[in-house]
Amino acid sequence: MTYHHGNLKQALLDRAAEVIADQGIEALSLRALARDVGVSHAAPARHFRDKKALLSALATEGYLRFSAYVTNAAEQAGSDPVARYNAMGRSVIRFALTYPAYYATFNHPDVTQQADEDLLKSHKEYMEIVLMAAAEAQAAGWQPDIDPLVLMAFSSAAAAGAANLVTNRRGSDIFEGRDMEELAAQIINLVVPPSSQLCVEKRSPST
Amino acid sequence: MTYHHGNLKQALLDRAAEVIADQGIEALSLRALARDVGVSHAAPARHFRDKKALLSALATEGYLRFSAYVTNAAEQAGSDPVARYNAMGRSVIRFALTYPAYYATFNHPDVTQQADEDLLKSHKEYMEIVLMAAAEAQAAGWQPDIDPLVLMAFSSAAAAGAANLVTNRRGSDIFEGRDMEELAAQIINLVVPPSSQLCVEKRSPST
DNA sequence: TCTTGATGTTGTCAATAGCAACATCGGAGC
DNA sequence: GCTCCGATGTTGCTATTGACAACATCAAGA
Numbered sequence: 478m479t480y481h482h483g484n485l486k487q488a489l490l491d492r493a494a495e496v497i498a499d500q501g502i503e504a505l506s507l508r509a510l511a512r513d514v515g516v517s518h519a520a521p522a523r524h525f526r527d528k529k530a531l532l533s534a535l536a537t538e539g540y541l542r543f544s545a546y547v548t549n550a551a552e553q554a555g556s557d558p559v560a561r562y563n564a565m566g567r568s569v570i571r572f573a574l575t576y577p578a579y580y581a582t583f584n585h586p587d588v589t590q591q592a593d594e595d596l597l598k599s600h601k602e603y604m605e606i607v608l609m610a611a612a613e614a615q616a617a618g619w620q621p622d623i624d625p626l627v628l629m630a631f632s633s634a635a636a637a638g639a640a641n642l643v644t645n646r647r648g649s650d651i652f653e654g655r656d657m658e659e660l661a662a663q664i665i666n667l668v669v670p671p672s673s674q675l676c677v678e679k680r681s682p683s684t
Numbered sequence: 685m686t687y688h689h690g691n692l693k694q695a696l697l698d699r700a701a702e703v704i705a706d707q708g709i710e711a712l713s714l715r716a717l718a719r720d721v722g723v724s725h726a727a728p729a730r731h732f733r734d735k736k737a738l739l740s741a742l743a744t745e746g747y748l749r750f751s752a753y754v755t756n757a758a759e760q761a762g763s764d765p766v767a768r769y770n771a772m773g774r775s776v777i778r779f780a781l782t783y784p785a786y787y788a789t790f791n792h793p794d795v796t797q798q799a800d801e802d803l804l805k806s807h808k809e810y811m812e813i814v815l816m817a818a819a820e821a822q823a824a825g826w827q828p829d830i831d832p833l834v835l836m837a838f839s840s841a842a843a844a845g846a847a848n849l850v851t852n853r854r855g856s857d858i859f860e861g862r863d864m865e866e867l868a869a870q871i872i873n874l875v876v877p878p879s880s881q882l883c884v885e886k887r888s889p890s891t
Numbered sequence: 892t893c894t895t896g897a898t899g900t901t902g903t904c905a906a907t908a909g910c911a912a913c914a915t916c917g918g919a920g921c
Numbered sequence: 922g923c924t925c926c927g928a929t930g931t932t933g934c935t936a937t938t939g940a941c942a943a944c945a946t947c948a949a950g951a
Contacts, residue, residue, distance in 0.1 A: 485898080503793050508938065517900045519941085524898090528939070584791055586710050589852045597856065604858050623874065626859070631871045634845025635838065642841055645796045649804065651811050652833070664838045667830065692929080715907060724931045729909075731929090 486524040488514045490535055497535075497578035502585055507531070532582050533593040539579030540599035544606055546572045551610060558613035559673035565610055566636050566665035570658065573640035580644060607633060617673040632668050639664040693731040695721045697742055704742075704785035709792055714738065739789050740800040746786030747806035751813055753779045758817060765820035766880035772817055773843050773872035777865065780847035787851060814840060824880040839875050846871040 492513050496505055507528055508518045525531040550568030551561040573580040582588050588596065608629045615621055620628055639661040652660065699720050703712055714735055715725045732738040757775030758768040780787040789795050795803065815836045822828055827835055846868040859867065 501793055501797060506938065507940095518938095519901080520899050522940075526940095581793070584848075585793075586708055586788070589848075589854055590708060592854045597854070600854075600856060601858055604856060608858070620874075624870075626862075627867065627870045627874070630846070630849060630859075630867055631842065631874045634849055634871055635842040635875075636845070637848065638841025638843070638845035639837070641791075641796075641844065642837060647796055647799045647804070647807075649807060649811060651808055651815070652837070655833075660834065660837055663831075663834045664841055667827075667834070667838045668842075713907065714909090725907090726909085726911095726932080727930050733909095735908075 485514065485516060485520060489521055489524065489531065490538060493531060493535055494576075494578040497581055498576075502532075502578075502581045505532075529587040529591065530593070532585055532587045533591070533596050535579065536582040536585075536588045537593070537596045537599045539576065539582055540596070540603050542576065542579060543572055544599070544603045547603075548606060557673050558610070558617040559619050559669060560671060562610050562614035562619070562632070563665060563669045563671045565607065566632060566668060567662055569636040570640050570643055570661040570665070573644050574658070577644060580640065584641070604629065604633070614669060614673075619669060619673065635664060635668045692721065692723060692727060696728055696731065696738065697745060700738060700742055701783075701785040704788055705783075709739075709785075709788045712739075736794040736798065737800070739792055739794045740798070740803050742786065743789040743792075743795045744800070744803045744806045746783065746789055747803070747810050749783065749786060750779055751806070751810045754810075755813060764880050765817070765824040766826050766876060767878060769817050769821035769826070769839070770872060770876045770878045772814065773839060773875060774869055776843040777847050777850055777868040777872070780851050781865070784851060787847065791848070811836065811840070821876060821880075826876060826880065842871060842875045 489510055492510055493505060496510065496513075505528075507521050507525075511518045511521055521531070525534065547565045547568045550564045550571075554561045554564035608625060611629045611632060612625045615623075615625060615628065642664075643657045643661050696717055699717055700712060703717065703720075712735070714728050714732075717738075718725050718728050728738070732741060754772045754775045757771045757778075761768045761771035815832060818836045818839060819832045822830075822832060822835065849871075850864045850868050
């Protein structure tokens with residue numbers, strides 16, 4: 478074992494993601510992280526000024542993956558821009574379930590209440606991807622009269638809210654017996670129909 | 685000053701709300717709370733098993749106020765069920781801005797990942813209020829073909845997402861120069877139109 | 892070889908959460 | 922009025938944690 482770890486920064490981020498995923502974000506401790514990675518308790522300070530910085534870095538990494546994830550979902554969905562946008566919405570839910578650690582950082586006060594330049598950049602990049610996709614869906618007939626930025630905010634808000642619903646372990650028994658993932662998908666469908674065909678139908682139901 | 689505080693439990697909750705509102709939920713400490721209220725560091729333990737319990741209690745109180753708040757908003761909005769539901773949505777945003785401390789607890793892991801009986805009850809009560817209002821809006825022509833529970837989840841998700849957008853201090857400069865509160869209102873309008881008139885128009889735009 | 896900067900270690904401090912033993916109050920029952 | 926007792930608050934303690942400072946080690950280039 479060398480004196481230098483070699484890749485401590487990434488090792489810490491990886492381990493942090495694991496810990497958050499199975500013990501919750503509140504259980505995260507820099508010292509425990511250092512122990513787990515086999516390094517002394519002050520070593521993380523070389524890479525992260527403080528705990529917030531680590532969470533921010535994790536969130537930054539999360540948004541990068543998030544961008545890739547939704548982009549990929551759009552590509553898988555084919556060429557209909559509305560179907561693509563719907564698929565992106567569904568992928569938000571899947572992402573939250575697949576990478577709970579990253580998703581948890583997105584909502585953590587240390588991340589939401591502060592600005593770190595890298596974080597802002599990766600977050601903005603994500604939103605721009607969504608914004609462009611929203612504009613394309615509009616061009617294909619979805620909500621043509623609304624400001625694209627408002628539409629993007631609306632979709633993001635709904636998707637984020639749905640993801641929260643699904644990731645909350647507190648079982649609101651009002652949803653007793655429901656498949657929460659299915660519920661989330663239905664929410665997405667209320668935001669954007671699954672195909673542009675349905676946009677047209679919606680606007681002139683008499684046909 | 686008496687030996688017994690008299691109303692320590694409520695005093696702690698009130699002070700906690702203040703601290704959260706102006707220093708953030710991460711800055712909350714039971715000991716500081718005890719100091720501020722003029723009581724010894726272990727006194728809070730008599731009323732709250734631990735920090736999570738205090739946050740849960742605060743969230744419970746928050747949901748009770750939340751219920752009253754949206755109910756009041758509906759009453760102020762008149763008799764059109766759709767307009768009432770729209771007003772309730774807007775009131776969610778106002779609530780988040782007016783009582784940031786309560787709103788912050790709603791999204792805190794200690795609250796979202798665990799179940800405390802009182803909390804579940806007050807949260808369920810809130811959701812039932814929204815559910816009933818959604819059903820009434822449906823009866824007045826809003827989204828008549830959708831499962832009311834799905835509609836309720838959709839509206840809640842979108843409203844919560846919009847509220848998060850507005851309460852996040854991290855200025856995503858993609859919204860540069862926007863009035864975030866106005867943006868949130870526009871989001872609500874995409875969920876439910878401001879009056880039942882607009883539902884009909886939406887469904888048959890040819891008229 | 893010497894220097895330099897990056898990285899990791901050891902030691903330490905203040906703040907905190909949570910526990911236990913004790914003190915004090917105030918009301919219920921006599 | 923008195924006593925007991927449970928509820929409430931206090932004091933003292935331990936372990937954990939985040940953060941800092943001084944030092945050690947390594948790699949690479951002058």
